Amino acid sequence: MAEDGAGNRADNRAETTDTALPVVGIGASAGGLEALREMLSEARLPTGMAYVVVQHLDPNHDSLLAELLSRHTALTVRQAEAGERVQPDHVYIIPPGHGLEIAGGALELTPFAEPRGLRRPIDDFFVSLGEDARTLSACVILSGTGADGTLGLRAVKENGGLALVQAPETARYDGMPRSAVGTGLVDFVLRPSEILPRLRDYFARAIGGSDTVAGTGDQIDEICEALHEQTGHDFSGYKHTTLARRIQRRMQVMQIEDPSRYRSRLRGDRTEARALLRDLLINVTRFFRDPEHFEALRETVIAPMVAAARDEDDIRVWVPGCSSGEEAYSIAMLFAEECRAQERAPRLQIFATDIDEQMLEIAREGRYLTPALPDIPEALRDSYTIQHGDHFRIAPQLREMIRFSPHSVIKDPPFSRLSLISCRNLFIYFGERLQSGVLPIFHYALEPEGVLFLGPSESIGRHEEMFAPLDHKARIFRRGETRGRYPIELPAARSIASRAGSGAERWESRERAPQPGLALQRLAERYARPCVVLDRDGTMIESHGRLGRYFEFSAAGGGAAAQAARPGLREVLMPLMREALDNRRRVISRDIEVRAEFGRQRLDVIADPLADETVLLVFRDTDAFEAEPDDDLLEIGPSDGQVEMLEGELRHTRRQLRDKTEQLETANEELKSSNEEMMSMNEELQSTNEELSTVNDELKVKVDQLSVANDDLKNFFDSTRLPVVVLDGDMRLRSYTEAALAIFPLQPGDKGRPLSHVSSLLADDGFLDAARRVVAGEEDVRLRIAQGDGTKQWMLNVRPYRLLDGRRDGATLVFSDITEVLALQDQLGREREQLELALRLARIGIWDYSPETGQISVDSVQAELLGLTGAGSHPVERLLARIVPQDREAMRDSLETSLSEGRDFAAELRLIAPQGERPRHLRSLGRLVSGRSERRMIGVTFDVTADRHAAETRELMIREMNHRVKNLFAVISALVTTTARGAADKEDLAASLRGKIAGLGRAHALTNDLEGLHGVPFGDLVAAMLEPYAGQVPLSASGPAIEAEPQEVTPLALILHEWATNAAKYGALRDGDGSLDISWEAQGDGGWRLIWRETKPAHDPASGSAGGFGSRLVEISARQLGAELDNRRDGTIFEWTLTKHAHQPG
Amino acid sequence: MAKILLVEDELLIGWDIKDTLEEAGHEVDGPYATVAEALERVERALPEIGFLDVRLADGEVDPLADRLQAQDVRLVFHSGHIRALDHGRRYPGCTVCAKPSTPDELVEAVAQQVARRKGGGLAAE
Structure with missing residues (x-):
């Protein structure tokens, strides 16, 4: 803890945490991927911590880091998104091209303000992490070049967080780890694989641990004692609460729970002692902390002080406990600005001291992170800072104004003749006793009107006699009139061995001691040889005794001893001083003659180096003063002028040299920052390269898989x-x-x-x-x-x-x-055409019935058969209406049976015919097909009318034939009885019957048309009946082609038979000397006439009468025909005439 | 002894039947070849017995048979037609002779009707 350290912001908040989440910031760069993998692969869930990885990434490439890491850890890894709240056991990776900050537990992406190469994303994040997570923050710095993370680490530590660094020897690039270790602030230096378990252990203790130390003051005293032994720094006067907290933290780190064990550890472990010291010295300081107080200081103290100062006057300021220098620089700025404003140039000296060497190093460098810049009032910023991207430096003229040196307020002798002491926020760490010891020192160190500037929560306690408030609110005090006395015994200037009693006793004894300071002062002023104290630059700091013989004080000279020295002394002064300082020995220059305007003096000059880089010059006169006579007024030797001229040139040259040096320094710094830029770009590229090589390895595996897939594909393509x-x-x-x-x-x-x-x-x-x-x-x-x-x-x-x-x-x-x-399709098409043709020619209709819809679709032939309007779909009822009622029900039943039983459908049906026509007969066949969705019946219909009609005709003919045969039998039966009545004997009867039956047979052979539509031509009938007599006598038969009707055949045949029989027995057919002419003609009324004419030289008178039976048969037959029968005899001619009139019912 | 109206379009058969029945002692009017001729005859003189062929030159004999039945004339049908038996059912009490039948069968058929006519007449009286 520093002697500045303020009301440390962390102190204002609870350091114990209840359910808060520890956040671990991890900074990595070149070589970081490997280290990250090693570190995170150790994760055993649940870890109870959130992780944020900040890597230097090439802003132009997508990062595969999240993907690469997630394969090696049980933690959930993702690229960070804006506004995301961190969750336990999650790893958040910085996205490329953005900075990352955390505020209120949420991640925020920030644009980079600096050009590429000057960015320090790790520092930036650690700073925000420290401020946000405080004691629950931890930072880890892994492999990488450069120094990113080092400044951020300090911020984490200032806020009570933990710092871990990868052991540099395990890092591929050890720049970052080494830089971090160099701060001395690191808690652990570990292999990557050891980091997570250690973090876990630490935070488990932090969250679960109790205040085991804070209670007992004795234990803290003992620890302080051990620390004092090891480091020489005594913290026993510090406030116990603060000490307890910091010690507790170290014990967590060391995994020690018992304070006495920690004390023993401290005694035997110098490293731990250093670590504890460092922790105790960590502090937070800022530029212009409490700006209104600084403003008060400027107004009431600085401005008047500058106004009152002559140019050659010294203004000496002391800033004890300066830490990293912010406070000292703040005061320097105020003075410098005031001088500039009032156009004055007093010699301003600021001594800034601290016991922390590392902090002093930072202070001397004057390099701070940019986030601190806004603390400096805007008007001062440009004049006194030089900005370099993420950091800025204090202007050189300001740095030169301040001397930073290691110095302990408690144990080292104080400065003196000070105009101002600024000691802010140091007393807050001190116990009251320690404060009481330090205030008198300040009183002594200040010149009579000197001013003391304290922190806002500090006071001068019971030392009102020493300090009077100048501005109570701003804690500005003026030194009281009380004479200053040098505190012989400094508060901590006691030997460890002699330390026995309590501090209080020690202070009491010191109060009673004589005050040798006054005597010394008197001695120096009156009795001692004249002497001066010079600083390294040859400036006169103190003087005692009468120095008029050796120095010439003038307005122009300022404090430079060499310029003020009188000739003779002037030449030796500086060499003497340097010799003494460089060799740290007393040096003497003997028998020097110093010339003044009123005489000359011989003397020895002794230069004695003091501890604080100053030199004490003692003048010892070796001879009496020799007055100069007036006539010998001034001898200015040529050599004197030469020396003065040379010295002037030297001064000039020195000034030039200093200017050049400054220029060089500036150039050097620019080069440094360019170099840094290059380094970090290199770093980014290195990270990218690592990612890429890892990706490359994975790609190789993918390539192998792909070539297998490619082979498969190739084989598929080939086959x-x-x-x-x-x-x-x-x-x-x-x-x-x-x-x-x-x-x-x-x-x-x-x-x-x-x-x-x-x-x-x-x-x-x-x-x-x-x-x-x-x-x-x-x-x-x-x-x-x-x-x-x-x-x-x-x-x-x-x-x-x-x-x-x-x-x-x-x-x-x-x-x-x-x-x-x-081809198949074409063939099918052709076959379908053939089939269609066949169906059309055969007049086979096709129908398709859907029982569900009751619709039947028919083709054109079917439609035509049914007399429907055309092909297409029709309700089945329309079709049924075409069928004769007798067939309709049968048809319906048959259809339903087929559908329900799945049998083929077959039905014959008649269509209703127009009046006077015979009904048409159709035969229809169908088969049930189970389609995809519905049952359908497909079938054909063809016209069987011709068949049916033929069958009917055949039946008719058979009946007709039957009738005719029976009728014929009846005729024959009648012939038999009739013939029997007229027959002479059996032979006659038989012959007569045989002739009649044979004639009838021949006649009926002509009537094969059973339908009775066609008759028998007269010619045929006549020829058939006269067949037995052909060739016996000349026969002629002639007439038109008229026909006898069927029912006329039997009577005509019987008549012709009887006439022929009679002619054979009595007429032209007997004896062979006659001739027979048979002719017929059509009558005009549709009837006919048959003429039978026999010619014979001598007719038997019996011919023509023809006997009883024969003539009766002819008569009956003629009546049957409805014809008139007539005969005549004329000489040789005998003639029968049979005339049939039309429409005569026979 | 009865007055018989003979209707037969095949005159040869008709004359044979006429001879047969006259020999059996009956008085035969005919043969008539058509229904029209026969109906005309019946208007003038009603027979006691109708001896009828079924199919005639001008059609079925039914109109005549109905007429005769209505006048209580006994009927004998003489037909080769297969439907002759139907007439037997349509005209109760008639006799049907298949064509051809022997003369004795014809005479017997007429005798049967004569007897029924007498029996029926007696019964009626």
Whole structure:
């Protein structure tokens, strides 16, 4: 803890935490990936901590870090997003191109203000982490070059957080770890794999541990004692609460729970003692802390002080406990600005001291992080700071004004003749006793009107007699009139060995001691030889005794001793002083003659180096003063002028040298920052390179997998018989199968060529258009395409080629050979045509009945058969209405039976015919087919009218035949009885009957038309009846082609038979000397006339009468015919005439 | 002894039947070949027995048979037609002779009807 350390911000908040989440910031750069992996792979869930990884990343590349890390750790790894609240067991990775900060437990992405190379993202994040998570923060610095993280680490530590660093020897690049270790603030230096367990242990103690130390003051005293032994710094006078907290923290780090054990550890472990010292010295300081107090200081103290000072006057300021220098620089700025404003140039000296060497180092460098810049009032910023990206430096003229040196307020002698002491926020760490010891020192060190400036919560306690308040609120005090006395015994200037009693006793004894300071002062002023104290630059700091013989004090000289020295002394003064300082020995210069305007003096000059880099010069006169006579007024030797001139030149040269040095320093700094920029760019590139090489390893594995997949694909392509061509988004060939060569004569080098440049055997290039459409966004294009020579037909199916993420990049062309399919299709078409033709010719109708809808669809033939209006769908009822009622029910039943039992349907039906026509007969056959969704019955219908009519006719004819045969039998039966009545004997009867039956037989042989539509031609009938007599006598038969009706055949046959029988027995057919002429003619009224004319030289008178029976048969037959019978005899002619009139009912 | 109206369109058969029945002692009017002729005859003189062929030159004999039945004339049907038996059912009490039948069968059939006519007449009286 520093002697400045303020009301440490962390102190204002509770350091114990209840359920808060520890946040671990991890800074890494080159070589960091490896270290991160090693570190995070140790994670065992739950860790109860959140992790934020800040890596130097190339802003132009996506980082794969999250992906790479997540494979090696149980923690959830993700790239950080703005506004995200950190969760336990999550690792957040900084995204490229952004800075990262944490505020209120939430991550925020910040734009980089600095140019690339000057960015310090790790520092930035650690600063915000320290402020946000306080004691629950931890920072880890892993491999990397440069020093990023080192400043941030301090911020974490200032806020009570933990600092861990990868052991530099385990880091691939140890720049960052070494720089961090160099601060001395690091709690642990570990291998990466040891970091997580240690963090876990630490935070478990922090959260679960109790205040085991704070209670007992004795234990703290003992620890302080041990620390004093080890380090020489005594903290026993410090406030116990603060001490307890810091010691507690160290014990957590050391995993020690018992304070006495810690004390023993401290005694035997110098390193731990250093660590505890460092922790105790950590502090927070700022520029212009409590700005209104500083303003008060400027107004009431600084401005008057500058106004009162003459140019050669010294203004000496002491800032004890300066820590990293912010307070000292703040005061320096105020003075410098005031001098500038009042155009004065007093000699301003600021002594800034601290016991912490490392802090002093920072202070001397005057380099601070940019976030601190706003603390400096804007008006002062430009004049006194030089900005370098993420940090700024204090201007050189200010740095030169301040002397930073290690010094303990408690144990080292104080400065003197001070105009101002600024000691802010140091007393807050001190116990009251210690405060009481330090205030008198301040009183002594200040010149009579000197001013003391304290922190806002500090006071001068019971020392009102020493200090009177000047501005109570701003804690500004003026030194009282009380004479200053030098505190012989400094509060801590006691030997460890002699330390026995309590502090109080020690202070009491010191109060009673004589005051040798006054005597010394008197001695120096009156009795001692004259002497001066010079600082390293030869400036006179103190003087005692009468110095007029040796120095010439003038307005121009200022405090520079060499200039003030009188000739003679002037030449030796500086060499003497340097010799003394450089060699740290007393040096004497003997028998020097110093010339003044009023005389000369010989003397020895002794230079004695003092501890604080100053030199005490003692003048010892060796001779009496020799007055100069007036006439010998002034001898200015040429050598004197020469020396003065040379000295002037030297001064000039020195000034130039200093200017040049400053310029060089500036240039050097610029070079340094350029170098830093280069380094960090290199670092970023290194990180990127590591990521890339890891990615490369993974890619190698992927390449192996891909080559297997590629082999599979190649084999598929080689083995498939399907021509496939794959195109990319630019219609260029990506790949193709062997079979595709049958269409595209491709060469291996054609891959990558546009498809449109490739020749094909296809008849046209419609495939190009199809492919283009699919590439442009159509889903699935089908195309029939013929080979140019007509031997093949292809079905082209173009489908989009999709990438893994679903994007469309090209098209796949798949060709299917459909030549045979098409041929088959053609054949089927032809066969269907044939079938249709057959059906049409055979007049077979086709119907398709759906029981569900009750609709029947019919083709044109069916429609025609049924007399429907046309092909198409009709309600089945319309069809049934066409059927004769007798068949309708049968038809319906048959249909339903078929449907319910799944049998074939067969029915014969008659259609209602127009009046006077016979009904048409149709036969219909059907079969149930179970389709995809519904049952249907498909069937055919054909016209059987002709068959049915033929059958009816046949039946009719059979009946007719039956009737006629029976009738004939009846006629024969009648002939028998009739003939029997007239027959002479049996022979006569038999012969007569045989003749009649034979004649009837011949006549009936002519009547084969059973339908009775056609009669028998007269010629045929006559020829048949006269057949037995042909050739016996001349016969002639003549007449028109008229016919006898069927019912006329039997009577005509009987008549002709009787006439022939009679002619054979008595007439022209007997004896062979006659002739017979038979003729017939049609009558005008539709009747006919048959004339039978016999010519014989001598007729038997019996002819014509024909006997009883014969003539009766003829008569009956004639009546039957309804004809008139007549005969006449005229000489040789005998003639029968049979005349039939039409429409005479016979 | 009865007055018989003979209707037969095949005159040869008709005359044979006429001879047969006259020999059996009956008085035969006919043969008539058509229904029209026969109906005309019946208007003038009603027979006691109708001896009828079924199918005639001008159609079925039914109109005549109905008429005769209505006048209580006994009927004998003489037909080769298969439907002759139907007439037997349509005209109760008639006799049907298949064509061809022997003369004795015809005479017996007429005798049967004569007897029924007498029986029926007696019964009626």
